[in-house]
Amino acid sequence: MKKKNFWLLSFFAAITLFLSACIFESDSDGLETWLSDRGMPSNYPVQVLSIENLKTSSARVVFDSSARSGNVDAIVGRRANLKHDLVLDFAFEEPEDTSFMNEFKASDSAAALLFLYWQQEFYKSKWIPSKTAPFSEELDVAVSWKFDNSSRSKFIDSIADISDSAWYEDLANWKPSGSADTVFKMKMKLGDTAVHIPMPSALIDDLKKLKKAARLQLRISFPTASREYRFWGSATDSHPYLAIYANVKSKVYFPPYPFRVAKLVKSEEECSDCFVLHGGGYDSLVVEIPPEPILDALSEFYGDEFPYEEKNDVRQMVIHAQLTMARDDSRGENELGWPIQVVANSYVDSAEMTYEDSVDARLRQKEAYAIFDTSLVEKSGHQNLVFHAGDSLTLQLTYGLRDFLNRAQDGRSMKFSMCLGLPYMQEKKIINGDYRTTVEDTLYTADGEPFYVAKNDTVSRYVGYFDYSRYDFSTTVENPMTLKLWLASKRGDE
Amino acid sequence: MKKFLLALSVFSGYAFSSMIGIDALGEEQVMGGTTSAAARGFAGNAKTGDAEGLSVVNPARLAFDAKVVFNLNFAMEMEDARKNGHHYSVSNLSMPSFNLSFPMGLFGAMGLSLWQHYSSSFNEESENKSIGSNVKLEYQGSVYEIVPAYAVRLPFLRSFSLGASAHVVMGNTSRNLTLGADASSVAKEDTWATRNYLVSDYVDGTWEIKDHPAYYTGALQYRGKMVSYFFSYTTGYTLENELEYTFRFSELDTLAASRSVREIDVPAMLATGINYRLAKRHNIMMDLTWRVWDEDIENIAGSWNMPEVTETQTDFMVSLGYQFDGSPLFYESFWNRINYRAGAWYRNWYVKDVFEVGGSLGGGFPLGRKGTTIDIALQGGKRFADTKSEWEETFIGLRIGLTGIASWGQTR
Numbered sequence: 025m026k027k028k029n030f031w032l033l034s035f036f037a038a039i040t041l042f043l044s045a046c047i048f049e050s051d052s053d054g055l056e057t058w059l060s061d062r063g064m065p066s067n068y069p070v071q072v073l074s075i076e077n078l079k080t081s082s083a084r085v086v087f088d089s090s091a092r093s094g095n096v097d098a099i100v101g102r103r104a105n106l107k108h109d110l111v112l113d114f115a116f117e118e119p120e121d122t123s124f125m126n127e128f129k130a131s132d133s134a135a136a137l138l139f140l141y142w143q144q145e146f147y148k149s150k151w152i153p154s155k156t157a158p159f160s161e162e163l164d165v166a167v168s169w170k171f172d173n174s175s176r177s178k179f180i181d182s183i184a185d186i187s188d189s190a191w192y193e194d195l196a197n198w199k200p201s202g203s204a205d206t207v208f209k210m211k212m213k214l215g216d217t218a219v220h221i222p223m224p225s226a227l228i229d230d231l232k233k234l235k236k237a238a239r240l241q242l243r244i245s246f247p248t249a250s251r252e253y254r255f256w257g258s259a260t261d262s263h264p265y266l267a268i269y270a271n272v273k274s275k276v277y278f279p280p281y282p283f284r285v286a287k288l289v290k291s292e293e294e295c296s297d298c299f300v301l302h303g304g305g306y307d308s309l310v311v312e313i314p315p316e317p318i319l320d321a322l323s324e325f326y327g328d329e330f331p332y333e334e335k336n337d338v339r340q341m342v343i344h345a346q347l348t349m350a351r352d353d354s355r356g357e358n359e360l361g362w363p364i365q366v367v368a369n370s371y372v373d374s375a376e377m378t379y380e381d382s383v384d385a386r387l388r389q390k391e392a393y394a395i396f397d398t399s400l401v402e403k404s405g406h407q408n409l410v411f412h413a414g415d416s417l418t419l420q421l422t423y424g425l426r427d428f429l430n431r432a433q434d435g436r437s438m439k440f441s442m443c444l445g446l447p448y449m450q451e452k453k454i455i456n457g458d459y460r461t462t463v464e465d466t467l468y469t470a471d472g473e474p475f476y477v478a479k480n481d482t483v484s485r486y487v488g489y490f491d492y493s494r495y496d497f498s499t500t501v502e503n504p505m506t507l508k509l510w511l512a513s514k515r516g517d518e
Numbered sequence: 519m520k521k522f523l524l525a526l527s528v529f530s531g532y533a534f535s536s537m538i539g540i541d542a543l544g545e546e547q548v549m550g551g552t553t554s555a556a557a558r559g560f561a562g563n564a565k566t567g568d569a570e571g572l573s574v575v576n577p578a579r580l581a582f583d584a585k586v587v588f589n590l591n592f593a594m595e596m597e598d599a600r601k602n603g604h605h606y607s608v609s610n611l612s613m614p615s616f617n618l619s620f621p622m623g624l625f626g627a628m629g630l631s632l633w634q635h636y637s638s639s640f641n642e643e644s645e646n647k648s649i650g651s652n653v654k655l656e657y658q659g660s661v662y663e664i665v666p667a668y669a670v671r672l673p674f675l676r677s678f679s680l681g682a683s684a685h686v687v688m689g690n691t692s693r694n695l696t697l698g699a700d701a702s703s704v705a706k707e708d709t710w711a712t713r714n715y716l717v718s719d720y721v722d723g724t725w726e727i728k729d730h731p732a733y734y735t736g737a738l739q740y741r742g743k744m745v746s747y748f749f750s751y752t753t754g755y756t757l758e759n760e761l762e763y764t765f766r767f768s769e770l771d772t773l774a775a776s777r778s779v780r781e782i783d784v785p786a787m788l789a790t791g792i793n794y795r796l797a798k799r800h801n802i803m804m805d806l807t808w809r810v811w812d813e814d815i816e817n818i819a820g821s822w823n824m825p826e827v828t829e830t831q832t833d834f835m836v837s838l839g840y841q842f843d844g845s846p847l848f849y850e851s852f853w854n855r856i857n858y859r860a861g862a863w864y865r866n867w868y869v870k871d872v873f874e875v876g877g878s879l880g881g882g883f884p885l886g887r888k889g890t891t892i893d894i895a896l897q898g899g900k901r902f903a904d905t906k907s908e909w910e911e912t913f914i915g916l917r918i919g920l921t922g923i924a925s926w927g928q929t930r
Contacts, residue, residue, distance in 0.1 A: 054606030054653045055644045058599065062907045063823035066644070066651035068698040070712045174924070196885050338821060340718065340773055343699070344711035397710045428775045508713045513701070 062157035070343055071513040075321040076506045078347075082313045085299055087291050088306040091192035095259035098140065099304070100244055101252035102496035104357055105292040106302045107245075108252055111195055112138075112241040112282035115183045117294070119278055128270040128278070129170040129232045135272035136223040136231065138244070141262035142216060143212045143254040145474075146489050150467070151449055153361050158213035160252070166245040167224055168200035175235040183239050187285060195286055198243065202226050210246075210253065219255075220267070230337045231268060233370060240280070242266070243288075251359070252304070252492045257285045297485035299497040301374035301444050303364055304490030308443040309497055315432055318507065322429075331432050344395070345425035347440075351417040353410060356495035362447035363405070363412035364491055365393075368430060370424025370438045388441065397456050405451035410495050412451050417500060425509060444495060469489075472489045537599050537608065538641065538901060538908050539869040540657050541693070541817035542828035543757075543782065545636030546868070548807070548835060550574040550631060551614025552593050553919030557880025557895035558839030559861020564652050564748045564791035566741045569889070569923045570630035572617040574665050575789045575807065576748040578681030578739035580619055580627040581669035585889070586659065588614040588922040595897075595915035606909075610639055619667075626670030629683075636661040638691065645698070652698025659691030659818075661725050661757065664677040669739075675761070679739045684732040685752075692722035695816050715767055721819040723761035728781060730755065747792040753784040766912035780816040785809050794884075799843040809833045811868055825907060829870035837863035844882065859895070871904040876913075882921070889923035 049058070056066040082298050091111070101112040118125050126493065128134050147157040172179075186194075204224030212219070221244070231240075246253070256262040258281065265281035293300050301307050322330040322339075331337060359366060374388040393408060400407065407418035421440055428438045536545040549560045550573060562725025563576040571587040573579050594607040614633065619629035636659075645655035650798045669681030697719070703710040726735060737750035759780045766772035791805035811830035837862035845854045862877040883892045895917040903910050 049808075053606050053646060053649055053651075054599075055606050055642055055653070055655075056646065056649060057601075057604040058909060059653065059655065061601065061909065063825060064653075064655070064695060065697060065822055066646075066649070066653040068697045068717055070701045070704050070706045072704055100710065104528050205573065308699050338717070338765060341717055343713055343715060343769075346711075395711060395713065397707075485687075510704070510708070510713075512715075512717055 031263040047333075050364045052494065068338065068341075068512045071511050073321065073325050073511060074316055076504065077504045078313050078317055078507055080505075081274075082312045083299055083309060083497075085301065085307055085309050086441075089196075089289055089291070090306070091195040091286040091288050092306065093188065093192075094287040095161055097143075097287075098255040098257040098264065098285050099252050099287055099492075100140075100255065101246050101249040102250045102292070103250065103359065103492045104302060105300070106252075106305050106492055106494065107247070107290045107292055109243055109245040109288040111198075111286045111288060111291075112240075112242045112244070112258070112266075113191065113284045113286070114242065114266060114280045114282050115180050115237070116122045116179060116240075116280035117235055117237045118178060122275065124270060124278060125234065128268060129234075131270045131502070133272050134228050134232070135230050135269045137267045137269070138218040138223060138242070138264065139218050139267055140219045140221070140253075140255040141218045141260075142212060143256055143489075144217065146254050148214060149487075151487055152489075154339050156359065158211075160211040161250060163208050163210045163246050164248045165206045165221060166203070166243075166247055167206065167227065168198070168203035168243045168245075169227055169230070170201045170239075170241040171227075172197075172239040173233055173235050173238045175471070177237055179237040191284070192286055195288060196421075198288075199414040200243065202230055202274045204361050205432075210249075217262075224265070229273055240266075242282075254489070275277075276496065281471075293494075299501050301442070301495050301497060302392060302493075303358065303444040303447075303493035305444075305492075308369070309443040309501070310439065310441045311501060312437040313505070313507075314437055315428075315435065318428075318438060319432055331429065334370065334453045338512055339425070340429040342422055342426040342429060342509060342511040343512055344420070345422045346418050346420045346508050348407075348416055348418045348506045348508070349500045350497035350505075351410060351415055353412075355499065356410060358411055358447075358449050358491050358493035358495075360487070360489075360491040360493075361411075362449050363409035363451045364493060364495070365406075365445035365448050366408050366417060366419060366442050367391075367445040368408075368419040368421055368424075369441045369443075370427065371441075372423055380503065385414060385509065389427075391420055391423055391440075393420055395420075396454070401454055402452055406448065409448055409451055411493075412506040425507075442497075446489070447491045519532065527839055530612065536597060536901060536911055536913070537606075538867065538903060539828055539873055540638045540640060541819075542815040542869065543636040543661065546636050547614040547634055547664075548865070549805075550633050550837060551591055551593065551917075552589060552617065552855075553593075553893040553895050553917040553922070553926075554589075554859065554882060554918045555878070556593075556897060557859035557861065557878050557882075557893065558841055558880065559837045559863045559876070560792060560835065561575050561639070561791065561837040561839030562841065563805050563864070564746045564845065565793040565801060565803055566739070566746050567843075568846075569921075571921070572619045572631050572665075572667055573823070574615075574631055574633055574663075574667075574685075574735070574741040575685040575752075575805075576681065576737045576739060576791065577667040577735055577749060578669050578679045579662075580621075580629050580681055581671045581679035581739070583619055583621045583627055583794075584740050585621065586924045587619045588924075589618075589760070589919060591917060591919045592631075593915060593917045595913055597908035597911045599911045599912045601903075601909040608640065608642065612619070612637060612639070626668060626742065629669075630666040631663075631665040631667070633663045633665055634660050635663050635685075635687075643696075648700065648850050649783075650700050652811050654694075654696040656694040656696075657692070659693075659927070661687060661691075662689040663687055664914070667735075669737075671678050677741050679741075681735075681737045681739065683735045685735065686732045687725055687727045687755075687757065687817055689725040690723065691725065691818060693720070695822075696721040698750065716769075718766045719819070719821050720766055720772075723759050726758050728756040728758040733784075741874065743793045745792065748790065750789045752787040752789070755784050757782040757784055759818075761819065780818070780876045782807065782815050785811055799845075801841045803839045803841070805835070805837045807833075807835045807838075812918040815868075829905075830868050831866060831870045831872075833866055834869040835863060835865040837861060837865075844884065847872035848884075855884045857891075857893075863899075867901070869903075869905075872901060872908060874901040875899050880917075889922065891919075891921040893919035893921060894915075895919075 566582040621627040638659040640657040668685035733755035764775040814827040842858040880895035
């Protein structure tokens with residue numbers, strides 16, 4: 025290409041680029057104006073609506089008495105009208121050295137002691153009030169058991185095939201092969217590691233019938249206890265075991281230990297229509313609020329019918345929702361003295377997840393408590409607590425309200441549930457990490473792991489243990505509630 | 519099939535379109551979107567030759583081809599939309615079609631095209647604190663057609679040919695409008711819960727034809743010594759767009775989706791064209807397409823204050839073109855072997871009160887001796903809009919086509 029042509033082409037290319045740059049340039053608000061002309065917004069306005077005097081249409085307590093795993097937390101005792109029994113599942117073979125068992129079977133002074141190890145990390149915790157330990161209590165002990173004996177070693181394998189869930193289900197119909205009531209003095213002082221409870225002679229007689237292999241399901245109950253006793257379960261290093269002695273004065277024993285432990289929980293509340301929840305119990309209070317007051321308030325707020333006939337309406341996008349209720353702490357009792365969080369769950373089916381082949385399953389979604397009014401928290405504490413200053417309880421129900429408004433056309437009620445969660449140690453702090461140690465020390469995590477801290481370290485103040493408490497929510501459900509909504513609002517005609 | 523669908527999804531990422539009609543069908547890639555036709559102002563569907571290739575408007579032309587033609591097209595376009603002193607520019611890249619034609623002598627000719635008939639493509643965002651905007655808007659839609667065609671010359675009237683093609687429709691479409699919060703009207707003590715979520719108004723769906731596997735085109739072509747012309751008729755059909763529409767905070771946190779089907783009645787189309795050979799290698803040509811839209815088109819989703827429908831009008835296009843055929847002799851000079859093309863068009867869009875005028879220049883540049891050609895078309899024009907929601911657009915575009923010509927199956 026000739027040099028002259030090259031410069032000519034370059035000149036035209038430069039002119040073309042310059043003109044293109046001039047023509048194809050956007051205004052700073054060009055996109056927004058184009059969107060506006062097409063009826064599209066360039067942001068969504070947030071509006072706040074408060075709906076007062078909401079009354080419940082129904083409220084009921086659901087208590088789940090299914091057996092639960094005690095493999096870590098082996099809780100037994102009775103407190104705040106809640107009773108925990110333990111069932112320990114042993115499977116063991118006769119020792120290879122048969123002389124011990126022969127001696128045991130022939131002995132008139134044979135004994136069996138159930139060793140249970142204290143959750144020392146709880147009793148020694150810096151955050152736990154001193155009134156929880158030491159203690160001493162005369163206890164009635166109800167022991168019952170099922171003893172299955174076999175002359176075949178493979179019997180053990182057949183037990184291993186029984187799943188935990190099947191076992192828990194089976195425990196609901198507990199029919200023991202033997203039982204006995206005894207008395208035991210439960211004592212604990214700081215530094216004690218374990219307690220050993222003598223087993224009744226009827227059980228020892230059954231153990232003497234051991235052939236080759238056996239399964240022992242041992243249920244322990246303290247029907248008159250005044251507190252819940254916290255022991256470690258079978259999946260921990262400090263697992264329980266049954267020490268079988270041929271001679272009660274001997275130091276030689278055969279130690280079967282349970283391969284799993286279950287907790288059986290029972291509510292001893294006498295009032296069937298009360299609204300009592302228990303800390304550490306598997307119960308929840310299910311509350312329904314009729315839809316009309318909420319939808320009427322929204323219709324009035326927007327000035328037209330709500331929800332729209334059309335299925336998709338951005339006004340269903342609830343950014344944040346909270347429900348404020350009355351509270352009366354005098355109608356409750358707790359052990360540890362800390363405020364307790366109330367955990368909210370909503371019934372959510374917008375996700376259209378399937379459950380047992382049903383697309384209409386009502387799913388529960390745990391509500392997040394991840395955002396809060398920090399100035400209010402610093403002044404008055406978190407608002408989702410009971411056993412603290414004030415007379416109101418505020419739960420965040422964003423998922424639930426979002427789902428409710430999304431599906432309100434089908435006439436459903438606004439439904440949620442609440443239960444008592446873990447104690448909360450710093451009710452006026454927005455984070456859990458501002459305890460400064462004054463000395464070097466060994467602390468323990470919620471699952472019992474020790475860790476060393478130096479002087480002036482900052483550590484989290486966190487209680488990973490339930491407070492076995494009770495709280496009567498009658499005041500809450502019988503008084504009007506206030507719902508506050510932060511809504512992504514549709515832009516009006518502009 | 520999986521590979522094909524994957525390829526299709528990749529192609530659909532390269533969709534260009536005007537901002538006009540973006541909620542309806544998007545922009546129509548007229549005349550199959552081939553670069554050679556675009557360089558002639560989209561005229562020349564009546565022009566016959568040894569290797570003109572497949573025309574989706576006039577499948578009968580294929581019968582006069584003597585060589586196998588493979589043709590792949592790319593398009594780039596810059597648009598500047600204006601209204602009342604405001605303007606906004608976008609640029610796009612797309613692959614509107616690829617075509618394959620295979621003459622079989624006395625047995626006629628077969629062809630296959632993958633054509634991006636309608637496309638909507640837009641991906642822009644803006645955060646402007648002075649006016650409180652925080653918005654991202656994405657459209658991605660393509661109505662693809664796989665077009666098998668067959669044409670044959672009549673046994674005794676060898677100057678005439680008949681052709682037919684079926685248009686199998688597929689594709690997908692989506693719109694995602696993501697918005698930030700405007701908490702300016704929230705009382706100070708309540709601002710802690712406004713959260714600054716990004717909320718997406720999201721709709722997506724797939725395209726197919728209702729009740730039929732395809733729609734069809736039938737054509738008659740005449741090839742004379744000086745004059746060639748064609749007539750074609752394309753059946754009407756109903757496009758079905760199955761949509762799932764939801765508002766979402768994230769892909770896992772959404773409101774319940776509503777499902778709907780929008781049906782778009784695309785009317786039958788008449789097309790005709792003529793090519794006149796002025797002198798040995800000079801051709802002038804004119805094409806006309808005509809389609810009467812009876813019903814408005816339901817928009818992809820009508821939340822916020824968006825209109826529910828896009829109003830339609832009679833959609834027609836008149837195009838005029840010129841082509842100087844390059845010499846087929848490989849030993850001629852390079853400049854003599856180039857096909858020189860020019861054209862202009864007037865087009866009434868299917869969107870009410872929108873029309874377009876444009877012009878183009880281009881050429882077909884031979885590469886080596888073996889029949890490979892690079893087609894280039896430079897286009898420019900303006901789309902006029904006299905509606906509330908559409909803006910006028912000035913556009914310039916560059917199209918590049920790669921054409922391979924071979925004599926497979928042909929005997930001397």
